[in-house]
Amino acid sequence: MSTTWLPCGDYHQSYQEDHGWFQTRFLKGKMILLALCLFVLIPLVADSYWLSVCNTVGYTILGALGVQLLIGFCGQVTLGHAAFLAVGAYTSTLLILEFPWPGFLVNWGLAYPLSIVIAAVVAGVWSVLFGLPSAKVKGFYLILTTMAAQFITVDFIITQYVAQIGGRGQAFSLPPGTIRVGPWVIDSDLKVYYMMTILVILCIVGMANLLRSRAGRAWVAIRDNDISAEVMGINVVQYKLLAFFVAGFIGGLAGAFWISNLAAISPEHFPWFWSLWLVGVILIGGVGSLHGTVFGSLFMVLVLEILQLAIMPLADTYPKLLMDFLFIKEATFGLAICAFMIFEPNGLAYRWWQIKNYFNLWPFSY
Amino acid sequence: MELFLMTLTTGVMVGGIYALVALGWVLIYKCSGVLNLAMGELTLIGAYVSLSFYSMGMPFLLALFFSLIIGFVLGLLTERIFLDKLIGEPVLTVIMVTVGLSFFFKGTVEFIWGTDTRVFTPPVFSIEPIRLGSLIIGQVYLWSFVAALLLLIIFVSFFRYTRWGLAMQATADDEMAALSLGVSARFVYATAWAIAFMAAGVGGTLLGNINGLNISVGYLGLLVLPAVVLGGLNSIPGAIVGGIIIGILQNFCGAYLDKYFPGGVKEIAPFVFMAVFLLFRPHGLWGWERIERV
Numbered sequence: 001m002s003t004t005w006l007p008c009g010d011y012h013q014s015y016q017e018d019h020g021w022f023q024t025r026f027l028k029g030k031m032i033l034l035a036l037c038l039f040v041l042i043p044l045v046a047d048s049y050w051l052s053v054c055n056t057v058g059y060t061i062l063g064a065l066g067v068q069l070l071i072g073f074c075g076q077v078t079l080g081h082a083a084f085l086a087v088g089a090y091t092s093t094l095l096i097l098e099f100p101w102p103g104f105l106v107n108w109g110l111a112y113p114l115s116i117v118i119a120a121v122v123a124g125v126w127s128v129l130f131g132l133p134s135a136k137v138k139g140f141y142l143i144l145t146t147m148a149a150q151f152i153t154v155d156f157i158i159t160q161y162v163a164q165i166g167g168r169g170q171a172f173s174l175p176p177g178t179i180r181v182g183p184w185v186i187d188s189d190l191k192v193y194y195m196m197t198i199l200v201i202l203c204i205v206g207m208a209n210l211l212r213s214r215a216g217r218a219w220v221a222i223r224d225n226d227i228s229a230e231v232m233g234i235n236v237v238q239y240k241l242l243a244f245f246v247a248g249f250i251g252g253l254a255g256a257f258w259i260s261n262l263a264a265i266s267p268e269h270f271p272w273f274w275s276l277w278l279v280g281v282i283l284i285g286g287v288g289s290l291h292g293t294v295f296g297s298l299f300m301v302l303v304l305e306i307l308q309l310a311i312m313p314l315a316d317t318y319p320k321l322l323m324d325f326l327f328i329k330e331a332t333f334g335l336a337i338c339a340f341m342i343f344e345p346n347g348l349a350y351r352w353w354q355i356k357n358y359f360n361l362w363p364f365s366y
Numbered sequence: 367m368e369l370f371l372m373t374l375t376t377g378v379m380v381g382g383i384y385a386l387v388a389l390g391w392v393l394i395y396k397c398s399g400v401l402n403l404a405m406g407e408l409t410l411i412g413a414y415v416s417l418s419f420y421s422m423g424m425p426f427l428l429a430l431f432f433s434l435i436i437g438f439v440l441g442l443l444t445e446r447i448f449l450d451k452l453i454g455e456p457v458l459t460v461i462m463v464t465v466g467l468s469f470f471f472k473g474t475v476e477f478i479w480g481t482d483t484r485v486f487t488p489p490v491f492s493i494e495p496i497r498l499g500s501l502i503i504g505q506v507y508l509w510s511f512v513a514a515l516l517l518l519i520i521f522v523s524f525f526r527y528t529r530w531g532l533a534m535q536a537t538a539d540d541e542m543a544a545l546s547l548g549v550s551a552r553f554v555y556a557t558a559w560a561i562a563f564m565a566a567g568v569g570g571t572l573l574g575n576i577n578g579l580n581i582s583v584g585y586l587g588l589l590v591l592p593a594v595v596l597g598g599l600n601s602i603p604g605a606i607v608g609g610i611i612i613g614i615l616q617n618f619c620g621a622y623l624d625k626y627f628p629g630g631v632k633e634i635a636p637f638v639f640m641a642v643f644l645l646f647r648p649h650g651l652w653g654w655e656r657i658e659r660v
Contacts, residue, residue: 079465144641148641279465327474336466
């Protein structure tokens with residue numbers, strides 16, 4: 001078998017080969033190029049504005065990964081994922097602000113990384129709590145319980161109780177210099193960008209690995225038909241809850257990461273809109289595909305940025321357009337979801353797959 | 367005791383409005399199987415349209431009538447443009463289209479009318495409360511309840527006694543049989559959406575009269591979800607009873623639990639109740655229980 005190009009057709013002789021990460025040298029080169037792009041080219045070229053756009057993309061990817069796992073791979077529709085992001089963000093912030101860290105941990109800059117891990121675990125457990133109904137209900141009913149998770153967590157528990165801890169009022173602001181990873185103080189868009197890139201790569205690689213393990217196959221089986229999965233000997237409830245845990249974990253990670261980019265966090269950063277936004281992102285990108293998560297995030301964030309740039313010149317004549325851009329953004333997002341669902345229900349990842357297949361056979365396709 | 371009675375009556379009256387909106391929701395689900403998450407935004411649109419007509423100086427009933435007509439047209443258009451193409455698609459696809467619609471509607475409403483709270487000026491219903499013995503009821507609540515009740519009766523008799531209503535019932539019951547008897551399913555779907563828009567519009571207008579009109583009225587529209595889950599997704603009496611029960615529950619939680627859990631108990635209680643209720647009786651009080659086969 002060629003080590004540079006994949007032949008047209010499936011000539012793998014073992015499962016190991018079939019599941020291999022880098023099947024060809026070409027692919028390896030492509031990945032190195034991508035890494036170079038991410039770590040060298042973008043930081044060199046992009047100014048602070050575009051770096052912050054990149055950070056938003058990364059945050060969206062991290063948030064949407066959990067949703068993708070639940071909806072795309074396990075078939076458990078969730079409309080309340082922002083709640084777990086909020087749990088992660090608040091846990092991490094509270095740990096940094098209130099927890100009596102031993103002096104050496106703070107000096108080594110481990111307080112923030114440790115708080116991220118703890119926040120992710122807490123968010124995971126919180127997510128399992130609201131995943132419990134999935135043992136009994138599914139489909140539309142599960143949508144309703146996850147919706148309830150959003151309202152109970154963000155609008156009630158966090159707004160009314162957690163946000164009052166320490167008497168700071170609604171918003172928690174982190175004093176400068178508290179967000180430290182090792183020797184680096186995360187205080188510029190560039191540093192946030194590097195942290196984001198590393199986290200996103202870790203999470204995507206972790207997810208991809210998880211999906212080719214026993215757990216991943218069990219999830220896909222549950223998604224395709226939960227009754228037959230049970231007949232095959234998969235403990236459906238256990239694996240569903242595991243999916244909720246992992247999704248909540250990644251969500252918590254995303255939330256805890258995002259506080260490095262916010263001057264102050266408040267419950268308004270995690271509205272129901274954001275939960276629906278994440279679901280919209282994976283639908284546009286493609287359900288059941290890790291590529292789709294990335295494509296969807298890129299597409300949604302970039303399209304809205306471009307829309308904003310396009311509106312700028314009109315703003316002189318119609319200032320209302322820019323003033324109420326938030327609402328235009330909402331309406332556009334809604335229309336984009338409808339259009340994708342009607343005209344491209346398989347999302348951008350399907351298009352990508354088609355293009356790849358075309359070039360796989362090029363120039364002698366049937 | 368007085369507080370109890372007051373809370374109960376207020377609950378029933380607000381619940382009447384929820385019941386009206388829930389009726390629209392159930393109607394769409396029964397006829398076309400679409401689980402609609404955009405109901406809150408439908409109430410918003412209707413409310414803002416009638417507010418606009420009213421502030422142009424029309425009498426209230428005329429404004430309401432015009433908003434009904436606009437709701438009817440918008441309902442037909444929405445069904446034709448967005449949902450007509452989705453018949454037979456997976457549930458998630460259809461739900462997400464309604465979510466997309468809700469964003470679209472909400473963004474548009476906010477863009478046109480802004481986010482400030484608006485009130486019906488001059489007030490439609492007099493502020494002077496009505497006293498029944500020791501009971502004090504705001505006129506807004508009373509008239510809203512009467513209006514909701516009246517519309518419920520109109521809608522229910524529409525389904526019972528008119529040709530179109532019967533056609534819709536037949537489609538909801540068995541689409542294939544209805545098709546073979548010459549009922550146009552597309553017509554039925556479109557009518558269902560139009561009626562849902564109209565019911566939601568009236569509900570929104572009434573809710574807007576109670577506390578002023580802003581985006582949070584759309585959130586009240588979301589309360590139909592607990593109501594329909596309680597009643598059973600495909601039961602019209604269930605929607606009415608569910609709406610009233612949710613109204614009562616909400617007001618009782620506001621009156622009695624607020625001491626212990628300050629803040630938004632009133633807004634959250636229906637959703638907590640719904641989450642717990644789903645664990646025990648997912649198909650609701652009168653909904654059909656689905657038996658699954660591989």
